[in-house]
Amino acid sequence: MSARTEQLLKEKKIKITANRILILELLLNSSHSLSIADIEEDLPWADRATIFRTLKTFEDNALLHAIKDNEKSVKYAVCSDACQVDHHKIHPHFHCDVCGNTFCLSEYNFQLPQLPDNYTANKYSLIINGICSNCQK
Amino acid sequence: MSARTEQLLKEKKIKITANRILILELLLNSSHSLSIADIEEDLPWADRATIFRTLKTFEDNALLHAIKDNEKSVKYAVCSDACQVDHHKIHPHFHCDVCGNTFCLSEYNFQLPQLPDNYTANKYSLIINGICSNCQK
DNA sequence: CTCAAGTTTGCAATTAAATTGCATCCACAT
């Protein structure tokens, strides 16, 4: 297990198990967010329910966040530090219509819009569809 | 059938049927977006599959748009004219965490963020969670 | 080191929404 993985789990007091190590490292090493099915594919011996509950545990402990990018299934990405700061406020993510990958634009800030009168905002979720740099012709 | 309903359907060359009239009027008269289940509840004699295909037809003809507000089911709202202009670009919607309703903020404009190099945007979907004016204490 | 207590896991089953096949029915252009 990498030092980073161990640190993240201990920091959040999450019990260290084989499943959690491998799922977390998979997410840490991925350039884009992953669905439960993606993880199942990469860890064929792992059980779907276990992956589901592992991700839920990570999410509950703010180790990652769930991204609903308008595709069929939910994707997950590890929170970068920058992302974690406003973990429950701003979530800009980019979905590439060519490769189908979803990227977390955690560094990326956008101007918060002014809401109509008497509306209070708790959280913003922004999904941008388009073409990523890898797929640019 | 209201004049507005008739006009919308004829304009888009959608065959006029009892189902379509009632579903469209339901959406037109609703202050917030509706799920298939919501429509089923309001039109108990209507078939789920028919509602589904009716909404799909409306969506294909840009009469309404689908909203994925991070709840379990997709919601639908009729496009206002203002909304239609940028129908495929900007979709700000507000989900109230108290009443659970989702509102189309079609008039509402926000500053488009600058994307990282080599990223091209086709569409923005913004979901804002919070408390709506009706639910404000 | 050993063990108990509480967690996590695997497997199977269930939920819930979206989606489809197909035979029949209907809107509407001619």
Next chain:
DNA sequence: ATGTGGATGCAATTTAATTGCAAACTTGAG
């Protein structure tokens, strides 16, 4: 008025998410 392509109802299927439960783990106290 009528024929035809599209719309509908009903039942079945798909697919992802979610849960129940007993067995297998992790960890810290002794």
